[in-house]
Amino acid sequence: IQIYKVLFILLEWTCPGLPSPPRPICDLRVLNHFIQEARDAEVAMKSCRDGCGLTELVSVPQTTVNFDDWERKNATEQAQEVQTGLWLLHQALGLLQASMTDVDLNNHIDNSIRNLLSINAVLRSLNIQEYTPPTSAVGLEGTWKVSSVAEVLQVHVNFLRGKVRLLLVGAEACQQDVS
Amino acid sequence: MTRDQHRRLVAVYLVCCVMGTVSTAQRAQDFQRKASMLLAAEPENPKCFAEGRKAFTCFWEEDEERAGPVEQYSFTYAYQNENGSRCPLTVAPAAGGKKLFVCHLDRIQMFVQLDIQVHRESVMIHNRSLLVELVFLLDPPENVTVSSTGHQGQLNVSWVPPPLKYMDDSMIYEVMYAKEGDPAGQVEVARACSELILRGLQAATRYRVEVRVRLDGITYSGYWSAWSDPVWMETLPADLDPLIVSLTFIITFILFLLCLIVLLSHHRFFIKKVWPTIPVPDSKFQGLFTVYGGDLQEWLRQTSGGLWVTSALLYSEERPSPVEVLSELNLCRSLASPPLPPKACNASTQRDERELSNGSDSAQTDEWRATQQQHWLMERLRETRPGMGSSLLESQDTYVTLSTNNHSEEDHVDDTLEEALPLEMHVASRKTPLSEFHSDLGSGQQSSGSGRLSSQSSFEYPSQGWTPKGPGYTYMAVADSGVSMDYSPMSRVDDLGKVALYANEYKNEIPPHRRPFLTRQYHVHDDG
Numbered sequence: 155i156q157i158y159k160v161l162f163i164l165l166e167w168t169c170p171g172l173p174s175p176p177r178p179i180c181d182l183r184v185l186n187h188f189i190q191e192a193r194d195a196e197v198a199m200k201s202c203r204d205g206c207g208l209t210e211l212v213s214v215p216q217t218t219v220n221f222d223d224w225e226r227k228n229a230t231e232q233a234q235e236v237q238t239g240l241w242l243l244h245q246a247l248g249l250l251q252a253s254m255t256d257v258d259l260n261n262h263i264d265n266s267i268r269n270l271l272s273i274n275a276v277l278r279s280l281n282i283q284e285y286t287p288p289t290s291a292v293g294l295e296g297t298w299k300v301s302s303v304a305e306v307l308q309v310h311v312n313f314l315r316g317k318v319r320l321l322l323v324g325a326e327a328c329q330q331d332v333s
Numbered sequence: 334m335t336r337d338q339h340r341r342l343v344a345v346y347l348v349c350c351v352m353g354t355v356s357t358a359q360r361a362q363d364f365q366r367k368a369s370m371l372l373a374a375e376p377e378n379p380k381c382f383a384e385g386r387k388a389f390t391c392f393w394e395e396d397e398e399r400a401g402p403v404e405q406y407s408f409t410y411a412y413q414n415e416n417g418s419r420c421p422l423t424v425a426p427a428a429g430g431k432k433l434f435v436c437h438l439d440r441i442q443m444f445v446q447l448d449i450q451v452h453r454e455s456v457m458i459h460n461r462s463l464l465v466e467l468v469f470l471l472d473p474p475e476n477v478t479v480s481s482t483g484h485q486g487q488l489n490v491s492w493v494p495p496p497l498k499y500m501d502d503s504m505i506y507e508v509m510y511a512k513e514g515d516p517a518g519q520v521e522v523a524r525a526c527s528e529l530i531l532r533g534l535q536a537a538t539r540y541r542v543e544v545r546v547r548l549d550g551i552t553y554s555g556y557w558s559a560w561s562d563p564v565w566m567e568t569l570p571a572d573l574d575p576l577i578v579s580l581t582f583i584i585t586f587i588l589f590l591l592c593l594i595v596l597l598s599h600h601r602f603f604i605k606k607v608w609p610t611i612p613v614p615d616s617k618f619q620g621l622f623t624v625y626g627g628d629l630q631e632w633l634r635q636t637s638g639g640l641w642v643t644s645a646l647l648y649s650e651e652r653p654s655p656v657e658v659l660s661e662l663n664l665c666r667s668l669a670s671p672p673l674p675p676k677a678c679n680a681s682t683q684r685d686e687r688e689l690s691n692g693s694d695s696a697q698t699d700e701w702r703a704t705q706q707q708h709w710l711m712e713r714l715r716e717t718r719p720g721m722g723s724s725l726l727e728s729q730d731t732y733v734t735l736s737t738n739n740h741s742e743e744d745h746v747d748d749t750l751e752e753a754l755p756l757e758m759h760v761a762s763r764k765t766p767l768s769e770f771h772s773d774l775g776s777g778q779q780s781s782g783s784g785r786l787s788s789q790s791s792f793e794y795p796s797q798g799w800t801p802k803g804p805g806y807t808y809m810a811v812a813d814s815g816v817s818m819d820y821s822p823m824s825r826v827d828d829l830g831k832v833a834l835y836a837n838e839y840k841n842e843i844p845p846h847r848r849p850f851l852t853r854q855y856h857v858h859d860d861g
Binding site: 182186219221308312313317319323 | 442502
C-alpha cells in the first residue's frame with residue numbers, strides 16, 4: 155500500500171491535470187452585444203466625411219442566407235464558412251484600421267476587431283473545430299469585393315446577424331444543454 | 334380502375350378542391366387584414382412584409398380610376414451583387430374604391446440588401462431598398478389560454494408562438510388585459526417566452542386578454558402582429574386575510590371586555606336608568622293595597638290613624654320633616670319684632686276677612702279651637718324636634734298657611750285630631766305670587782286644581798314679608814319635606830269642605846329627613 159501511495163504522488167507530479175474543456179457559451183446575448191456594437195460602427199461611418207475611405211478593394215464574406223440552402227449544409231461546412239468569413243472580416247477591418255484617420259471611427263473598428271476574436275473564442279467553447287482558410291483570399295468562394303468602408307461595415311453587421319448566429323443557434327453543444 | 338376506386342378519387346379531388354378553396358379564401362382574408370395594417374404603418378412604397386422564412390409579399394395601392402391594367406406595371410428586384418429578377422403581379426380589391434398590385438415571392442434571401450423597383454410603362458413609380466429579415470409581419474399567437482394561478486389577483490396567460498425556426502428567442506410579446514366594460518387596458522411585455530403571469534388584478538373580476546407578437550429588432554425585426562382573439566377569464570374572489578380576521582376578532586373581543594367592565598362597574602347606575610325604582614308606599618300603608626285594594630278611605634276607617642302615626646314615630650328611622658304650625662296668636666305675641674320668613678304662607682286675603690266678619694261669632698269659637706290645636710301641634714313638634722320652636726320661624730323651610738275656619742265636618746276632624754288623622758291640607762293660594770305652587774305629592778284623586786307642589790320646594794314666596802292676617806287663622810309652616818301633593822285652589826268658600834286626599838303614588842323619592850309624619854287636617858282658604 156505504501157508503494158502505491160508513492161506511485162500515485164509521482165504520477166500527480168509528472169502528469170499535470172488535463173485542461174477541462176471550456177464551458178459552451180450558448181447565450182445569444184453575447185452575440186447580440188457584438189451585433190449592437192457593429193451597428194454602432196456602421197452608424198458612425200455615415201457621419202464620417204474625411205479620412206474614412208478605402209484605397210483598394212477588399213474581400214469580404216457573402217452574407218446571403220437562404221435557410222433551405224443553409225440547412226442542406228452539414229455542421230462542418232457551416233463552421234468552415236463562418237470561420238472563413240470571420241477571417242476575411244478580420245483582414246478587412248485590419249486594412250481599415252491602418253488607413254482610417256478618423257479617431258472615433260478607428261475606435262469602433264478596434265472594438266469590432268476585438269469582437270471578432272471573441273466570437274472565435276465562443277466558437278471554440280462550442281467545440282467547433284478551428285479552421286483557417288488559405289492565406290490568399292483570391293478565388294475563395296463566397297466572397298465579395300467592396301470598395302468602401304460603409305460596405306465593409308454593412309457586411310460585418312449582416313454576417314454576424316446571419317451566418318454566425320445561425321451557427322451558434324444550431325451548435326450541437328447548445329442543443330445538448332437545452333435537452 | 335373499378336367504379337369504387339374512381340369514386341374515391343373523385344371524392345378526394347373534390348375534398349382537395351374544397352380545402353384549397355377554403356385555404357385560398359383564408360389566405361386572401363389574412364392578406365387583406367395584413368395589407369390594411371401595413372397601409373397604416375408603412376409610409377414607403379411598395380409595402381413589403383415577410384410572413385416566415387420563405388414567404389415575402391410586396392404591394393402598393395392605387396385608385397381604381399387612375400390605375401391601369403396590370404400589364405402596364407413591372408415589379409423588379411435584385412439582391413446585392415446579383416442580377417435583377419421580375420416578379421409577376423396580381424391585383425386584389427381594396428376598400429374605398431382602390432385596388433392593390435401584389436408581388437409574392439416564395440424564395441427569399443436574408444441578411445442581404447434587396448433593391449426593388451416598380452415601373453409603369455417604363456416609368457419608375459416606386460423604388461425601395463430593404464433587408465427582408467427586418468420586415469417581418471407575423472401571425473398573432475395561437476391557442477391563447479388564460480387560467481387561474483390559485484392566488485388572488487393573478488391570471489396565467491399562455492400561448493403558442495409563431496412556428497419560426499431560429500427566431501424563437503428573438504420574439505417579444507405584448508399581453509393586453511382589460512376589465513369587462515373597460516375599452517382601454519394595460520399591457521405587459523414578455524420576451525422570448527410563451528407564458529406570462531398577470532398580477533395585481535382585481536378579485537372576482539372578468540378580464541379580457543389579447544396577445545400580439547413582434548421580432549425584437551436585433552437580428553430580426555418587423556411590425557406588430559394583429560391582436561389574437563380575446564379570451565375572457567374571471568379572477569378568484571377575494572379571500573379574507575387570516576391576519577386581518579384574527580386582528581378583527583381580537584379587537585372586537587377587547588372592546589367587548591371593556592364594555593362589560595364598564596357595565597359591571599356602573600351596573601347600579603344603568604339599572605336605575607333602565608329600570609328606575611318606583612317607590613311603593615306599601616311599607617308605609619300596610620294593607621292598603623293588599624287588603625283594601627287601594628281604597629284609602631276604607632283603609633282609614635279600618636285602621637287606626639294614631640297607630641299609624643305612632644308606628645311612624647316609633648319605627649321610622651327618618652327624621653321628621655319640620656312642619657311648623659304657627660298660630661296667629663302666637664305669632665302676634667312672640668314675633669312682634671321679627672317678621673316671619675318670607676315663605677309661601679297663605680296669608681288671608683280680604684275675602685277671608687269678609688268671611689271672618691260674617692262669622693264673627695263662630696270665629697271666636699274657631700279661634701279657641703285653633704289655639705288649642707296650635708298648642709298641641711307645637712308640643713308635638715318640640716317632642717320630635719327640640720328647639721324647633723321659634724327657630725322654625727326663622728328657618729328657610731317652606732310654609733303653608735292653613736285656615737282655622739273649620740266646617741262642621743271638621744268637628745270630626747277635631748275629634749279625631751287626637752287620633753292623629755292623616756294630614757290633609759288645602760293650600761291656600763294667592764293669585765299672583767302664591768299661585769304657582771308646585772307639589773309632587775302626587776296626583777290627588779280628587780284634585781281639581783292645577784297646582785302641584787314640587788318636592789324640591791319650588792314654592793313661590795311672596796315678595797313682601799309675610800304678615801299675619803288676623804285672628805282665627807292657623808298658620809302652619811310646612812318644611813320642605815319633599816312631599817308632593819295635589820291641592821285644589823280654593824276659589825269659593827264651598828270649596829273649603831272638600832278634602833284633598835293623599836295621592837297613592839309618589840312622584841319623587843322622598844328624602845328620609847324630609848318625609849312628613851304629621852297627620853293633621855287643616856283647611857286652607859283660597860285667597861283667590
